[in-house]
Amino acid sequence: MNLDKTILQRYAQGNCTPEEQGLVESWFDGYKPHEELSPQELLSLLDSLDKKVRQEPKVRRWNWKPMLAAASILLLGAFAFYFFSQQQSSEEVLNQLAKYEAPTSSNAILVLENQQEYNLDSLKQGDTLQTTQYLITKLPGGELKYVLREGETQVVYNTVRTKQGGTASLVLSDGTKVWLNVNSEITYPVQFAADSREIALKGEGYFEVEQQRRNGARVPFYVRGEQETISVLGTKFNANYAKQGETALLEGKVAIARGSREQALEALDFKVQLAPNQVYASGKLQVSEDITQYIDWKEGYFYLNEQRLDRIAEKLSSWYGVDIEVDPAIQGSLLFGRISRQKSLKEVLEVISAVIPMEFEFQEEKLALKKII
Amino acid sequence: MADAVHITDDALVALIHQDQLQAFHTLYERYKAAMLVFAAQRVDKVIAEDLVQDVFLGIWKNRNQLTIAEEISGYLFKALRSRIIDHMSRDSHAKKYLDSLDAFSYQFTSADAKIREEHFMQKLEELLTRYGPQYQKILKMRMEGYSNQEIADALGLSEKTIRNQTWSLMKFLRSKLSNALLILFF
Helix, strand or coil: CCCCCCHHHHHHHCCCCHHHHHHHHHHHHHCCCCCCCCHHHHHHHHHHHHHHHCCCCCCCCCCHHHHHHHHHHHHHHHHHHHHHHHCHHHHHHHHHHHHCCCCCCCCEEEECCCCCEEEHHHCCCCCEEECCCEEEEECCCCCEEEEECCCCCCCCEEEEEECCCCCEEEECCCCCEEEECCCCEEEEECCCCCCCEEEEEECEEEEECCCCEECCEECCEEEECCCEEEEECCCEEEEECCCCCEEEEEECCEEEEECCCCCCHHHCCCCEEECCCEEEECCEEEECCCHHHHHHHHHCEEECECEEHHHHHHHHHHHHCCEEEECHHHHCCEEECEEECCCCHHHHHHHHHHHCCEEEEEECCEEEEEECC | CCCCCCCCHHHHHHHHHCCCHHHHHHHHHHHHHHHHHHHHCCCCHHHHHHHHHHHHHHHHHCCCCCCCCCCHHHHHHHHHHHHHHHHHHHCCCHHHHHHHHHHHHHHCCCCCHHHHHHHHHHHHHHHHHHHCHHHHHHHHHHHCCCCHHHHHHHHCCCHHHHHHHHHHHHHHHHHHCCCEEECCCC
16 A cells, blocks of 8 residues: 555645545545435435434425325336337237226125125115114215114125126124125124124225124224234224234224134134234234235225335226236336326236336236237 | 525535524535535445544534635535545555555646646535536425426526436436446336
């Protein structure tokens, strides 16, 4: 080394010769070992820096998430045309997909205790089904509401089942609200037993459980999945049994027990307790930074933040009712933002492909998303 | 709080001399992003944040003794450069920096101080153009649903500038986020 080892120190103290100063500064200009900050990194650093430099309480800070969201709009606008004009063949494929519109019907059926089935789409707003025990009314928002006739105590069960692209919502006789995602099923007593409320769930549902008391004690509410039961005391949560079981708690408190649906409640051990913003999935309890991602389906959009393309493809598949296969080379690509579920499949794919370059193949009603080679 | 009237850097410095905290914040907003980027290219990003903070807090703390003979932009980045080099000299990786400097010294032929200064300022201009306050303002207004023309009117810029800014931002995002892509639809 032909350098004096104190050169940097002396530079910082202002004790360099002009030659040394020139050397250090010229070196410094070109010395950039780190990659330039990504927008997320920059915005999150700025956020933290703002707090330190601007110490007033009411300082407006930039939150990087909405900014990313905004940035994404920008991306769309300019790139869309450019890319689509370049991708003729994929464009043709997309046109073939025009038939996959966002579902406009609920594609759900109601099964009464006598096994009579009703297509929920054929019920109009305000229509009422009357049985000897109860009335079911379709409310303006589309949800079903149960009203019991006086004096009836017999416990009977009804079922609501959704198919691909179908969702449903209902208000049970205790006031509990239930939203049912695609390919799901809920079976519930029209009138609950006095000391315990129990419903069975397949697939995915979001619950806002009404608190109920009897003689001063809370009446528990149980959601029974194939392999798991959730014990609830007045709360908001999402339960997804479409795959391994995934429970996300938005408000209140729930406890979870493993065990088959046939086991008696008394035999179950509710040892996993969830606090708000916690998620229990595949035997693990985790805190979610954005718990609303679990109810995107109920709110009418696809949540994309840090979601893998293959996972989004699964959601698109069950929403639009088309098989989708994702090239392993792009399965792990991460997304940000959200897309409305009201868009057609074609529109959604146009947006995604504008930022993840991809080609489409559509054969025998099967769509393949492929990396451009 | 859009800047209806653009205050020059010199005027800001004069106001900071008079203990105007708002002027200090405006100056901070103007340069913070570019300075962070500048520092984070050379040292760890957490350190970079600390050093940028040091520079600004130093300015506010010494506002009454502050004499700035040059453009404040040059002053800020040189102060930052000096703090970065100071950090390097005391860092546990000091040897790494010295080795790099040593290697550089063999191919270095002394450059004229004035030329170096010009080169330095030119690099700053590039950084500031990209990471100036517009970078954030435009984003924010886009988020609120304004059109290019409306943003241009509000910020007193031409519509073409907004389009260009949007374009360079997107180019940047595309180049940086090969795996983390952005999508949004309302």
